[in-house]
Amino acid sequence: MSLLIAKQISKTYTASSWFQSKKKEHSAITNVSFVVESGMCLGILGESGAGKSTLGKIALGLLPPDQGSISFQGEDLYRVNRHKRKQLRRDLQVVFQDCYSAVNPRMTVKQIIEEPLRNFRRLSVSDENRTVANLLETVGLTINDMNKLPNQLSGGQLQRVNIARAIALEPKLIVLDEPVSSLDLIIQKQILDHLKELKEKIGLSYLFISHDIAAVEVISDRIAILDKGEIVETLDTSNMYACTHPASQKIIRSSL
Amino acid sequence: MLMSRLLGKQLVISVLTTLLALITLAGIFAPFLAPHDPNLVDLSHKLNSPSLEFPLGTDQLGRCVLSRLLYGTRVTLSLTLLIVASCVAIALIIGSIAGYVGGLIDNILMRVCDTILSFPSFILAICLISIWGVGWQQMVFVLITIQSVYYTRFIRGLVTNLRQQNYILAAKVCGSSPFLIMIRHIIPNLLSPLVIVVTLEIGWVIMDISALSFIGLGVQSPTPEWGAMINEGKSFLLSHPRLLLAPGIMIFCVVALFNLLGETLGGKKGTTKSIRKSKKEPVEGLGGTQ
Ligand SMILES: Nc1ncnc2c1ncn2[C@@H]1O[C@H](COP(=O)(O)OP(=O)(O)O)[C@@H](O)[C@H]1O
Ligand SMILES: [Mg+2]
Numbered sequence: 001m002s003l004l005i006a007k008q009i010s011k012t013y014t015a016s017s018w019f020q021s022k023k024k025e026h027s028a029i030t031n032v033s034f035v036v037e038s039g040m041c042l043g044i045l046g047e048s049g050a051g052k053s054t055l056g057k058i059a060l061g062l063l064p065p066d067q068g069s070i071s072f073q074g075e076d077l078y079r080v081n082r083h084k085r086k087q088l089r090r091d092l093q094v095v096f097q098d099c100y101s102a103v104n105p106r107m108t109v110k111q112i113i114e115e116p117l118r119n120f121r122r123l124s125v126s127d128e129n130r131t132v133a134n135l136l137e138t139v140g141l142t143i144n145d146m147n148k149l150p151n152q153l154s155g156g157q158l159q160r161v162n163i164a165r166a167i168a169l170e171p172k173l174i175v176l177d178e179p180v181s182s183l184d185l186i187i188q189k190q191i192l193d194h195l196k197e198l199k200e201k202i203g204l205s206y207l208f209i210s211h212d213i214a215a216v217e218v219i220s221d222r223i224a225i226l227d228k229g230e231i232v233e234t235l236d237t238s239n240m241y242a243c244t245h246p247a248s249q250k251i252i253r254s255s256l
Numbered sequence: 257m258l259m260s261r262l263l264g265k266q267l268v269i270s271v272l273t274t275l276l277a278l279i280t281l282a283g284i285f286a287p288f289l290a291p292h293d294p295n296l297v298d299l300s301h302k303l304n305s306p307s308l309e310f311p312l313g314t315d316q317l318g319r320c321v322l323s324r325l326l327y328g329t330r331v332t333l334s335l336t337l338l339i340v341a342s343c344v345a346i347a348l349i350i351g352s353i354a355g356y357v358g359g360l361i362d363n364i365l366m367r368v369c370d371t372i373l374s375f376p377s378f379i380l381a382i383c384l385i386s387i388w389g390v391g392w393q394q395m396v397f398v399l400i401t402i403q404s405v406y407y408t409r410f411i412r413g414l415v416t417n418l419r420q421q422n423y424i425l426a427a428k429v430c431g432s433s434p435f436l437i438m439i440r441h442i443i444p445n446l447l448s449p450l451v452i453v454v455t456l457e458i459g460w461v462i463m464d465i466s467a468l469s470f471i472g473l474g475v476q477s478p479t480p481e482w483g484a485m486i487n488e489g490k491s492f493l494l495s496h497p498r499l500l501l502a503p504g505i506m507i508f509c510v511v512a513l514f515n516l517l518g519e520t521l522g523g524k525k526g527t528t529k530s531i532r533k534s535k536k537e538p539v540e541g542l543g544g545t546q
Contacts, residue, residue, distance in 0.1 A: 060429055086431055094429045102422040104441050115440070119431035165430065 003173055003205050004036040004059060009068030011054055028054040029065070029229045036173060041199065041206040043220030043237070045213060045251060051229040052209045056177045059207055060094055061085065073172070090120055093166040097178035099158040103150045109136070109161050110146045116168045135164040140194060156187035163191075167198065175207045180215055192218050213252055225251060260520050272517040279510060283329035290323035294480045303496055312502055315485075316492065321502055324480035328503065331481045332510075335396060336461045340454055342400045347407030348446075352438060354408070355415025366412065372405045381464065385473045395474040399464055403457070410453060414446050456518035459511040466507050482507050 009032050015024040028051040036042045046052050057063040059070060061077040070077045072088055080088065093116075096102040103112050113132050117123060123131060133143050139160040150158055159179060166174050176195070180188040196219055198204055210216050216223055217237060224234040227247035235243055243249055260268045282289060291311070298318035306313045312321035354362040372380070384398040418424065418441070427437050466483030468474035475481035477488060482503035489499030 057425070060425075062425055062428060089429065089431050092429070094426060096422045096426065098422060102426050104423045104427075104445070106444050107440075115427065115432060116430035119436075162426075165426070169430075 001038045002035045003038045003073060004207065005071045006032060006034050006059065007069050007071075008033055009055075009058060009065040009070065011051075011058060011063065011065050027229060029058070031068075032226070032229070032231050033068075034224050034231060034234065036205055036207055037221075038172070038205055039199075039203055040221045041208050041219050043216035043223040044207065044209045044226055045216050045223055045248075046211060046226030047251065048211055050211075050226045052211070052226055053177055055226065056094070056175045056207065056209050060092060060175050061089065090169050091172040092175070093169065093171040093173075094175045094177065095159070095162045095166050095179045097181050099155055099162050099182065100150060102162050103158065105150055108147050108149055109141075109153070112150075112161055113164050113168055116165060120169055131168070135168055138167070138198070139164045140190075154187075155183050156191065159183065159187075159191055160194075163195070163198075167202065167204070170202065171204070173205045173207065175209070177209045178211070179208075181210065181212060188215065189218075195219060213254070227251075259516070265520060268520050269517065272513055272520065276510075276513050276517065279329060279513075280333060282326055283333050286323075286326040286330050290320070290326045292320035292323045294319060294323040294327040295478045296320075303492070306498075313496075313498060315489065315499055321499065324485060325482075325502055325506055328480040328482045328485060329506070331475060331479060332462055332465055335392065335465055335475075336458055339396055339399050339403060339461050339465075340458060343404040343407045344450070344454065346400070346404040347411045348443070350404075351408040351411025352415050352442065355412040356419055356434065356438070356442070358416070358419075362412070366409070369405050369409050372402065373409070377402050377406075378464070378467070381468065382471075382473065385468070390473050390476070392475045392479070395465070395468050399461065399468075403461065406457075407453075411446065411450070414449060415442060418442050418445055452518055452522045455514055455521060459514040459518070462507065462511050462514070466503075 009029060010027070011029040013026045013028055015026070032055060034042060034044075044052055044055060054063065058065050061070070061072075064078050069079075072092060075084065075088060077085070077088060107115075110132050113135055114128060117128060117131060132146065136143060136145060141157060141160050141164070145153065145157065145161075150161075153161065163179075179195070180191050183191065192215060195206070199206060199219075206219065208216060208219055217240070220237050222234060223237055223240055224231045225243070225245070225248035226232075227245075232245040233243055233248045235248075240252060243252055291309070296319060298314075301310070301314050301318035302316055304310055304314040304318070310320050310322070312325065315321055315324070350365060354365045381395075381398050381402055384401070385394055388394045388398065424437060424441055427441055432440065465474055465481070466486070469476075469481045469483030470487045472484075472487065475484050477484050485503040486500050489496070489503075492499050
């Protein structure tokens with residue numbers, strides 16, 4: 001079953017204001033289509049500036065595309081009413097690259113993880129504590145970390161907190177925008193293995209965005225190569241070295 | 257800041273706040289501390305030199321200078337508090353809306369602000385008071401009108417910057433409403449830069465109140481206010497300089513203390529500049545990125 005279907009989406013950033021006549025246009029995404037199958041991981045591989053984060057924001061329902069449509073679980077993300085949209089949000093979560101800017105520096109680990117729970121579920125205090133403790137355990141942290149502030153944690157630990165927040169509502173799809181790029185190699189591997197394990201355990205699907213072929217290869221079932229805002233090729237991970245487009249060859253070869 | 261490097265930031269902050277707290281307390285408890293009624297005219301005692309009965313002497317109408325200074329602290333500080341609190345409240349509402357909503361609303365609001373900012377603020381204040389009439393109520397109203405523009409721009413800059421932080425996006429994805437995002441994420445992260453700027457601005461507001469009262473457009477005599485006291489004393493500049501020096505020194509000390517405190521709180525980050533000196537909103541060092 002297809003969970004997320006993007007059809008022919010385009011996005012142009014216009015740097016203009018209402019009172020300035022001259023517009024500066026920058027086309028970030030052109031005619032991009034892709035499908036994320038349920039229980040699968042689609043990797044989006046592209047160089048920096050290729051439009052990956054823009055694509056991720058569009059897929060999350062945060063940035064309306066100029067053209068095209070995104071449907072999630074059969075509903076168009078940008079056309080549904082507010083109530084339905086909130087329900088869809090619940091099943092669609094995110095982990096960002098920069099783990100420090102992805103959390104409010106004034107909130108404790110517990111408050112960070114509680115935020116989605118409070119928005120969607122009415123839990124008693126003890127249930128809430130138990131849920132947060134369980135989530136921390138699931139991502140490999142301990143209850144002792146619960147009252148720490150973000151600056152008391154390492155990058156890897158904080159990224160685990162971000163993952164815990166993303167899985168708190170038991171979503172169907174998580175958009176991972178370079179979730180390990182700012183971490184060192186050993187931690188990268190740990191987090192990737194962990195994400196893979198979670199995917200199997202809770203039946204998650206991922207849209208995994210990265211510029212790092214090695215990371216994409218570990219976790220993705222299929223890979224779409226994004227070059228200058230266009231998807232030039234989509235392949236199964238197993239035969240990605242059989243790519244034909246020069247831009248994808250350049251990215252994939254660069255890792256050899 | 258040389259002082260905070262020599263003595264340590266915490267120590268400097270606590271000394272400055274203690275001094276300011278003492279001055280504030282002196283204002284609050286003026287009725288108990290003041291030896292005389294500040295407005296009691298007694299021409300038999302006019303222009304007395306400092307004595308046990310009148311520690312700072314008396315003015316041309318025989319009023320006790322110390323009592324007037326103490327009550328003046330009350331007047332100045334409460335007017336300042338009123339002005340700054342109103343400005344912050346207005347700016348938090350308008351600035352947050354402009355910064356968070358963006359687009360056309362933001363553009364219109366900011367062009368209005370730019371128009372007001374393009375006039376020198378003190379001249380503008382004098383013009384508005386001459387239209388609306390002289391008196392402390394009018395002065396407060398005018399200062400709130402003008403000052404809140406500076407604050408609005410500042411808050412709008414902070415919010416625009418915070419809005420792009422990933423944790424705001426993450427909060428949206430978590431299902432938090434714009435109202436909750438404002439309360440949970442934006443306002444708490446605005447507070448520390450706001451406190452610094454408010455501390456720096458208080459000094460300026462005190463100067464404005466004193467200056468407007470000095471030229472007779474603000475607090476009117478016989479209400480004891482430092483600027484108005486300098487005005488009344490100016491004819492005795494040579495014969496009895498203490499009539500000017502006493503309120504002058506008070507203004508100087510309070511303004512300097514607030515400015516020092518603001519700069520010490522601000523540290524070396526980019527937020528220490530007064531919002532009047534830089535019309536552009538400061539954007540560095542916020543939101544806890546990296
Ligand atoms: N808010 C924005 N306004 C204008 N241009 C933007 C904005 N966000 C991104 N861009 C531009 O769009 C292009 C793609 O950016 P992005 O999606 O962040 O790429 P990636 O994540 O692949 O590095 C870049 O050239 C970037 O400068
Ligand atoms: Mg990116």
